[in-house]
Amino acid sequence: MSVHATSSGLSAAQVPPSLMTPAPSLRAVWLASRALPGGTSEVSLADGTRLALDAVAPERAREYLTRASEDALVVAFLDEPADGQPSAPLRLLRDDPRFERTRIFLLGTSPRLLSAGGLGDLDVEAVIDAESLGAGGLARAVEQGLRAHRALGSNPLIPRFYLNATFNKVFDWFENTRWTWSDLGDFSKVDRSLLSDEEIELLKESAIIEFGTLPGAHNFLREWGDEYSFSSWALSWGAEESRHSLVQCRYLEALGISVPAKHAMYKREPYPMGKDRAGTLMMNIISEARAAEYYKTLASQTREPVLRDIWTILGRDEGRHARAFLVFCKELCELDRSHLNAALRMAYVWLADRSDGVKHPAGHFYPHSTSATGLRQVEKSHQGVTDRADARVFAMLRGLTGDAGLRTVKDLKRTLRELV
Numbered sequence: 292m293s294v295h296a297t298s299s300g301l302s303a304a305q306v307p308p309s310l311m312t313p314a315p316s317l318r319a320v321w322l323a324s325r326a327l328p329g330g331t332s333e334v335s336l337a338d339g340t341r342l343a344l345d346a347v348a349p350e351r352a353r354e355y356l357t358r359a360s361e362d363a364l365v366v367a368f369l370d371e372p373a374d375g376q377p378s379a380p381l382r383l384l385r386d387d388p389r390f391e392r393t394r395i396f397l398l399g400t401s402p403r404l405l406s407a408g409g410l411g412d413l414d415v416e417a418v419i420d421a422e423s424l425g426a427g428g429l430a431r432a433v434e435q436g437l438r439a440h441r442a443l444g445s446n447p448l449i450p451r452f453y454l455n456a457t458f459n460k461v462f463d464w465f466e467n468t469r470w471t472w473s474d475l476g477d478f479s480k481v482d483r484s485l486l487s488d489e490e491i492e493l494l495k496e497s498a499i500i501e502f503g504t505l506p507g508a509h510n511f512l513r514e515w516g517d518e519y520s521f522s523s524w525a526l527s528w529g530a531e532e533s534r535h536s537l538v539q540c541r542y543l544e545a546l547g548i549s550v551p552a553k554h555a556m557y558k559r560e561p562y563p564m565g566k567d568r569a570g571t572l573m574m575n576i577i578s579e580a581r582a583a584e585y586y587k588t589l590a591s592q593t594r595e596p597v598l599r600d601i602w603t604i605l606g607r608d609e610g611r612h613a614r615a616f617l618v619f620c621k622e623l624c625e626l627d628r629s630h631l632n633a634a635l636r637m638a639y640v641w642l643a644d645r646s647d648g649v650k651h652p653a654g655h656f657y658p659h660s661t662s663a664t665g666l667r668q669v670e671k672s673h674q675g676v677t678d679r680a681d682a683r684v685f686a687m688l689r690g691l692t693g694d695a696g697l698r699t700v701k702d703l704k705r706t707l708r709e710l711v
Contacts, residue, residue, distance in 0.1 A: 319366040319433050320355065321346040322380045323398055329426040334433045342366075342433060352380035356387065364393050366436035368419075371399025377413055385413045392443045394436035398424070414451075444517035447626060456520035457622055461615055465527060468611055470604050475538060476597040478545040485595040491546065493589065494598070498539035498550055502558040504532035507575075509561045514571060521619050528612055535605050542601060567633035572620035576613050577641045577684050583609035584680035617687050624691060631692070632710050638688060639707060642681055643700045 319334060319342050321327045327346045334342045342365060347355045349370060356364075367390075372378045377385075384390045395414070398421035416439060419432055443449065450456055508529035515522045540550045565571035586606030590599050624631040689697050697706055 316363065317342045317365050317437070318359075318363045319344045319368070319436070320359075320364065321368045322349055322352050322355070323368055323370045323421075324349055325370070325398065325421060328424055328429050331426065331429075334430050336430065336434045336437070340437065342437070344433075349378070349380050352383055356383055356390070359390075364390060365440045366394050366396065366433050368396050368398060368432075371397045371401070371418065371421075381413060381415075392440050392445070394439045396432055396436065446517045448520065448622065449518055450520075456523075457619060458520040458523045461524065461618055465524070465611065465615060468607075469531070470608070472538075474600070474604060476600045478542060478597060481542065481545045481597050482595055483546055486546075486593070486598070490589075490593055490595075490598070491543075491548070494539055494543060495548070495550065498536050498543065499554045499558075501532060501536040501539065502555045504529050504536065505555075505559055506561045507532070510564060510571075513561070514564050514568060524615065524619070528615070531608055531612070535608065538601055538605075542598065567630060569620050569623040569630035569634040570637035572616050572623070573634040573637040574641060576616045576620065576687060577638065577681075579609045579613035579616060580683045580687075581677060581680040583607070583613060584676055584683070588676045613683070613687070617691070621691055628710070632707070634691065635688070635703060635707050635710065638684070639700070639703050642684065642703065 317340070321344060327344070332344055332346075334344050336342070345355070367380070367384060369378060369380050372381070381395065384393060384395060391414075394416045396416055397418045399418050400420055400422075401418060416436060417432075419428070424432075448457075453459075508525055511525035511529075512522055515525070536555075543550060565574070583606045586602045586609060590602035590606060593599050593602065620630075620634055624634055685698050685703075688703070689695055692706060694702075694706055696702060
């Protein structure tokens, strides 16, 4: 049953039950004074999706919307305001946060209505020429609205305006601290006699480990498929991380050593998606913090000047990445306590047990490609390197939780018990 405009308006008895409770079906509403094209009560789209189409007199908009389900109401068609001011139905829709995702089309002829400072600020999708709108045009508009409605999703971190996103807040800092190839020195001046065989092996494994950028970026975009802020930053992260493999492979090439492409392909397979985004971010905070300290330590030990510059720069990169991951993790944790719980649980998993050596995603997810033996070698050769890295992680955890006493794994376990 659909609701149609009548001279007496909309009565409670006419409201479909699906509008009073969360509805499994999707709906569009014709909240306009002019007649609904074709008088149809349903719209069928090319992909087989069917939407009920309710026709409601504008003066009954409040009653209709009071009973409507925000998840079901996808599209609303409203009269073009005669004086350029928002109509009552438009105000009702945009003043009610339940209908933030509902896409609104105005029936009129002037796109200027959507200019900034006017109705455009009320998130109107488009102005449609009502005089030439037939059943086919109506279906196309509904389809456009449905796609837009689905694209908006239900992520509470999506801001109203693009530049209010966290990506914009971290962009300048992140961009202004990026290194350039001119910072790396002259590869033709690499002095092989200053390198040990151990360092060359570590360099090869480091280059191979960094091939994990592609599946990492893939998974970020997949796991964050309902937003654009972190996803946009993840593209910048991926571009930077891909240079880590490239620069180390080019350095090896200067030594006459070629890295087989198979190692990049071994890591092309995406790793399993995480159960909670904050947990995924925490795993990356830890791996980046440890990588930063390892590169810093290796740079301080090598005698070869070009390699020292490379490892120093890559260490700074990893530290920047850890701090940026923390910003996005904190955003989630402040939204919902369950995210904080997930982040701390992940921290416990990666920090608590070193019985088999340091953990790193490269060795955990891609044992067929390379293990973390190189990282463990650094850990054994340079006492305290992982402790220093994890001390930085605990400093981040204190900032995340506001708990100044969170300094050890034992403290972390206590904090988790208190959260539960």
